[in-house]
Amino acid sequence: MLNQEQKDEIHILWDELADFGAVHAEAACRHLQGRLCQMTGAFNATWDGATRLGTQPGGLGPFEGWRIPVTQLLHPIDSPRQSAGFKEIQGLWSRGVDAAPHLMLAMRNVGSFRAYGLRRDMPGEWFDGPFYRNHFACFGIMDSIWIGFPVSQHAESHFGFHSHATFGTRDVELLSYALRGIKWFHRQLMIIQGVLAARSSLTPTERKVLRLLLTSASEKEISEQLGLAVSTTHQHVVSLFRKFSVRSRAGLMSLWLGDPDHVGKI
Known part of the structure; x- marks a missing residue:
């Protein structure tokens, strides 16, 4: 359980987000990512705007029509090898056909607020396999935690945090508490990126x-x-x-x- 001091720190963060205003939602997102990284010891964070497409002739696929058209990294990836690995993961979502096991974690209880993560949910043998080595270990990622927030029936906001160490229960509680009480912010971010209301992604x-x-x-x-x-x-x-x-x-x-x-x- 979070103590009152930790909750107060998050309440201050919420006030700081409100001070940015809707026009600066992307800057507010980076501020939120950075502060939560400091609180949990994460070294980088991602934000994904997910949207669900309509029924397709070939079926909805393993992701049931969900795609991630927009991603925002707190710290950009400079290494060509790491950048290639990150783009490959994004490509799996965009194609909607290759369901890597860790990506399917996001599909559990879709439509509800949830926390999911690598050390929290993936089997031990997965960390000995090539996918973890080539897409996480190469970034120095020991563990990742994501918080999924449903904004509408067809749109979700997902914040991910990546650490050189294993996240503890307290970290998951803190991230869940911080991201649960700000639906207004998730919504602003989804709109400014064109994910929630736009018919197609914005340039x-x-x-x-x-x-x-x-x-x-x-x-x-x-x-x-x-x-x-x-x-x-x-x-x-x-x-x-x-x-x-x-x-x-x-x-x-x-x-x-x-x-x-x-x-x-x-």
Whole structure:
């Protein structure tokens, strides 16, 4: 059980997240990842925005239609070998056909809040196999813990933490407590990345335009800030409205304000 001092530290972290505001959700995510790494001794963290696709002609596959179109790392991977291993894991999700055993952990109790991890859930012999050696040991990862948060019927937010040591029960309790009480933040992060409400993933430039659309900046001012032609900026705005199924900035704002009429149509 967490003591009151640990809970108070997390409550302060929640307040810090709120101070970032919706426009800076990605920076807030990095702040959250960094603080929770400090609290648990993890050396890196990931965030995955997961979405469930509709039924496919060939079936839903082992991931039941779930894909991870967006990932955010706290510390980027510089090593070419490690980067290749990370991209291979992401590729397994994007193809939705090769169900590596550790990836199936995310499918347990899908749709509910949950914690799952390597040392916590994988059998001992798995750590002697090539997949662990080539995709975790090469990063110096002894253990990983993920927290899954269902944001809607077809979207989930997953935070992962990676350590050179084995996570203890207290670490899992701390991560679960810290990430359970902030649905508003999971939702903001999913929207800014285009995972929750957009019909397709956003491009890096569209994300930049979206953040500024949520301010008082005009399209001309957005163009100047991003170094884009006004016509190009307008094309991005039109694309964003189409992807989010809205007709105006007011429609975008309604997503952040949690308009139940619009969210119910997602």
